[in-house]
Amino acid sequence: MVREARSGSGDTRSRILDAALAQFVDVGYESTSMDAIALAAGVAKGTLYYHFDSKTGIVDAIVARYADSIEETVAGILADSTQGVLERLRLVNIELSRLSGRTFAQLHRMSFIDIHKRTTRALFAVLPPAFARLFEEGARQGLWRATHPLELSEILVAAGAYVFDPEQANERTRRRLDAFVEACAGALGIEPGILRPAFAAFGEP
């Protein structure tokens, strides 16, 4: 049986989510009223409560969507063993640099510490293990030495979150990227030149 495209439930739900996210980013979580969300979504206030338990429930759904998108993006690329380790690193970084300019920045800009913390948590739950697997694979192939692959990944994600934050971008962004690659290469015991192409994505505007 074919599922007809109704203008029903799923539609309304995501319209609410989109409207809420837009408002949150614009004026912050605390300053966004349920009235404003309903208005922006073009539904009645009661409808919000038909689809979500509470204002927090809306945040939950937004964060979940966000976490899923990272997960899918990264996992898909990393699992593709037809590509070399450095190539996969490069592809993931291209993707992350894209997301960074969009979703990340949006969510982190939100003036609601909980969203900030929870998206950061989601990021740290997914990214370091993925990178660690890549570092280990590279070590097994003799590309580099990986003493503490998971912990190194954590550090790189933490540093990267700042280094590549679009809000922090300035004329020293490229130097930051260089320093970042130097530290990373240093930890892996290789020349920075080997790693540089894989992180080039973050150096472009």
Place this chain on the structure above:
Amino acid sequence: MVREARSGSGDTRSRILDAALAQFVDVGYESTSMDAIALAAGVAKGTLYYHFDSKTGIVDAIVARYADSIEETVAGILADSTQGVLERLRLVNIELSRLSGRTFAQLHRMSFIDIHKRTTRALFAVLPPAFARLFEEGARQGLWRATHPLELSEILVAAGAYVFDPEQANERTRRRLDAFVEACAGALGIEPGILRPAFAAFGEP
């Protein structure tokens, strides 16, 4: 007779600040009412508004106090040229690790994004330049090579803020510290063993 401690303005002001900080840390900024602050400070609510413009004004004063304390602490140690570069690095890290366990953690735990952002901003305004000077001094002494001292410092502060965040502490904290030192040493082109003692403070509970 010299009048040393006035029971006047300064006293009340800082009593309010202390009470407010305690509440903010305990239950978060949004959930702390001006009533609660007044009660905890042992003053009338009006007194809050005699000394500060608004609830936000109290946050301003807290952040200012915090920024000053970092500034003083770090500047004092780094300026002391009677100590070697590595020794000063060690001393600063001891101090930062202390502050980290107290003030930093407190302020970052506050569920008010503005405090988080503004203390982070204060941290990034003060720390990287200070570390950069140290790296440069070390480079001049031939201790290491400093390609991008300021940018490296930025990355280390960003990574360090996460690595040494008491909230993130777990059984892998020591491995994280190792990875951190390896990356740092790698960027400076030296053996991790040289740097390890200077960062030991962060490995202790």
Place this chain on the structure above:
Amino acid sequence: MVREARSGSGDTRSRILDAALAQFVDVGYESTSMDAIALAAGVAKGTLYYHFDSKTGIVDAIVARYADSIEETVAGILADSTQGVLERLRLVNIELSRLSGRTFAQLHRMSFIDIHKRTTRALFAVLPPAFARLFEEGARQGLWRATHPLELSEILVAAGAYVFDPEQANERTRRRLDAFVEACAGALGIEPGILRPAFAAFGEP
């Protein structure tokens, strides 16, 4: 079955307006709290803000109702050309004297200058032009001479607002009425006796 009286919006709205007006007249605008209005109207405080933007918004609505009531009352009588000019003048004065004892007095007694000014403004926007048309019609019929009908009307309304203010009423009210009619008749160039019946309404308690 036809649904005549909705227990919906309109009902609640005017119940709030009535309650607010009563309170304003009783204790003044400033001394009337939104809590008091809500209590008197038998609704929750939030309901006030569902129907009106602010406390001032309630005043707006009251003044608008008031202005409409004058307009309707006066316009209706004056347009009725089946009655003679003097007769219509008499009927309007009866009506105004009625309103004067009720709404006018209420609204002017409110200790909120804005209400006073705005109701006065409403009064002056409606009444002088209406009287002027009557004076002109009378002049065309040769009843009197109307040199400055609009300006004379303005003056009469200004004087009348005081002369017939129930708050100013005392044992000299009737003498005031006589003086008023003499001045009016004098300006029209006729005997006071011709005009007196038309203004008799204001002489009764």
Place this chain on the structure above:
Amino acid sequence: MVREARSGSGDTRSRILDAALAQFVDVGYESTSMDAIALAAGVAKGTLYYHFDSKTGIVDAIVARYADSIEETVAGILADSTQGVLERLRLVNIELSRLSGRTFAQLHRMSFIDIHKRTTRALFAVLPPAFARLFEEGARQGLWRATHPLELSEILVAAGAYVFDPEQANERTRRRLDAFVEACAGALGIEPGILRPAFAAFGEP
């Protein structure tokens, strides 16, 4: 003994009164805080309470000053029997037209109904009796007929307060003045031309 010009009590008192009046006129009574008055007067808040009982006490003093100034002005001129009745009427009107442009307008513009009412009351306590005496004197001299001198004066003051209100001034002000004089002359049973010069002051800008 010569009274030295101290910068003492009387000075401070009137400086407070001036500052308060300026603020009241500017932003209204309710919106003027004691803090603002103290600041504008260049004294400490406590000083306000040394000189006046309360905020209302300041209003009392302002209104009293105002009433005194009318009293003095009008009484002085009217008592001067070396001048003819019409000439005294002219002189009083010149003076009132001056005050009208300044003090009256200021005080009436205040968004505090009490000031409005009390200054109006002061005006009505002083002016009508004074004018009535003039009308009676003129009647005794056979200049005109004065049926209800006091009541006529009341009406004229009420009308005049509006007719000559600077806030109501427009291109029809002169026509209003004409209508006013016609009504007044009509009530006195004389030609408008006789009275016109005495009221000319109100027709000038």
Place this chain on the structure above:
DNA sequence: AATGAATGAGCATTCATTCAT
């Protein structure tokens, strides 16, 4: 699945007034 009128607890802020100095 959707509506929107109604709720009521909660909160920051204002401000006239007091009083020890």
Place this chain on the structure above:
DNA sequence: AATGAATGAATGCTCATTCAT
């Protein structure tokens, strides 16, 4: 005569949530 730190009651307004339809 003057100060200014401290007071605390009072109040307009917000907003997530509910529920009958």
